[in-house]
Amino acid sequence: MNDAYIFIGSNIERETNYPLAVERLCRLGTVLAVSPVYDTPALGNAPNTPRFFNGAARLLTELTPHALRNALRAIESELGRVRTADKNAPRTIDLDLVLYDQEIIGDNELKIPDLKIFECGFMARALADVNPDYIIPPDGPTLAELADRLCTSRDNMYTVPGISSQVRQFVQNALQTQATAPQLPACVTHAYDNDRSQTIIPDHTITNYAAQQHETSEQKSQRAIATAVRTILVNVGEDPTREGLRKTPERVARAYNELLGGYAVNPASLINGALFESAYDDMVVVKDIEFYSLCEHHMLPFFGKAHVAYIPDGKIIGLSKIPRIVEMYARRLQVQEKMTREIADFIQTLLSPRGVAVIVMGQHMCATMRGVNQTSSKMLTQAMYGAFQERIAHEQLNDRLQQAE
Incomplete structure (x- = not known):
């Protein structure tokens, strides 16, 4: 499994699109942590440009970097994202793969680490929320150190408690329905409110797996097969979140239960x-x-x-x-x-x-x-x-x- 870091942004119908994007991220693996949702100004200081909801997610996934990037683009497309030459244009959703394990990638499709994290304090802050001790390859700094370095001013950046709570609930629900999830230690993240005072945000690394402990072995197998099918769909270039494929992983899992039922006889x-x-x-x-x-x-x-x-x-x-x-x-x-x-x-x-x-x-x-x-x-x-x-x-x-x- 691979440790991936996704930066999320939305300034068109952001109250709807941001939570939907996180919900769909949960289908690509196990979301280990989500940052608070931040309300931030648009880059470029363009007049009348709507403010953004920004944040980050830490995803444990079997997808390769390029397959994950394609899956993120598919989610963007589903949520109505249209890419234009203006990189600062308003958008329904932005899902950027900015860090991936300790990989360094520089090709026509991916730049990892994404250099924007060294320029934008709000990006560094959100990423530090999900894993402050992550060392940016090849030689650091850590995300917490980078955030402290860049976030000298917190004007116009504040948390959105209601949407943050909704996003955390999506992640918790997803973990309760997945076949397996790593038992990582809880981490306390830090967010900043609009009064510039540091506020402790409750643990965003969800470790409540009680529901999974009551699953039968057959149910666990079914969930694991569905997760594997979802991975296959993404890696062959499909979008497992589109209408026709949304329930396909579960259908395939049920079909295998019948087609390979001889083992259980x-x-x-x-x-x-x-x-x-x-x-x-x-x-x-x-x-x-x-x-x-x-x-x-x-x-x-x-x-x-x-x-x-x-x-x-x-x-x-x-x-x-x-x-x-x-x-x-x-x-x-x-x-x-x-x-x-x-x-x-x-x-x-x-x-x-x-x-x-x-x-x-x-x-x-x-x-x-x-x-x-x-x-x-x-x-x-x-x-x-x-x-x-x-x-x-x-x-x-x-x-x-x-x-x-």
Whole structure:
């Protein structure tokens, strides 16, 4: 995980856009701390320019610097930001990545550390609020030292308690719904009111994770998967906050819970006692069992039909259990060869029959949608145990599989 520092600004509908921006930041990782919201004058002293709400957030994220920058731009766009040649023009929201771990970056897209922090006292002050001991690379100073150096005058800079409280609540709510969050020590931040007196602001590093402690392991897994999907969306260039994708991470998490549900199946509960003594000693064939699985190499689907046969030796299994056994092993990450043998091994262990045969025909999306792009190719695998290794039983099985419905 990476330690990123975001500077936030808004002077168009700022009471609405600033809290919304913080809410969306919470979707990009874990917001560890937020500064108070400051009311500051616009840069450049342009006449009639609206005052800004400014502040900073400390974000723990899996995103790379450039991916995070793109995600911030996507949030700006969603909130109506239009970039112009005038860098001091009014804007609905401004989200600038100004510091990132101890990285030093200087390319066409990113300048980290952002040099503006060495010029603007209000930026240094807000950043010091979220982590005063952070050492600016490569050799300092700390954010607290920089803030003290630049904030010689605090005229026209004061905190906005109502919006500050609203922003802290967004962060607290987000932490209570995330799968994991680091247990960092609380830090007390300092803000300045419009009377120029130093005022202690309550702890903005939220460490209340009581709600998460009551989550089941399944709920924690679902949240972790959703967070990972959100990271994927950003890194492929998408905006996970736009309307069509806003709930996609949670949908994917629920889908994986179904598609990979085989891991959670208890075989004993699956069989549920449906084993019966029987004198029947001829072949039992259940064919055309449809299955859907995910390839362990690309996590893309493969699907098709399975045919299962066994020759009893005093014991048979309930008819519905064979398709359920196939489904139990299909709903896992694997290759088709492994799935075929696992089904055969399970039936062999369960029934100890005179023979077991499993034949699987599958079509693989990893070979259809990508790579060799073979839209019609299919894969055939089989496992033959006991009597089915003999030619006579093998031929009888083939005859029965080829019989018309």
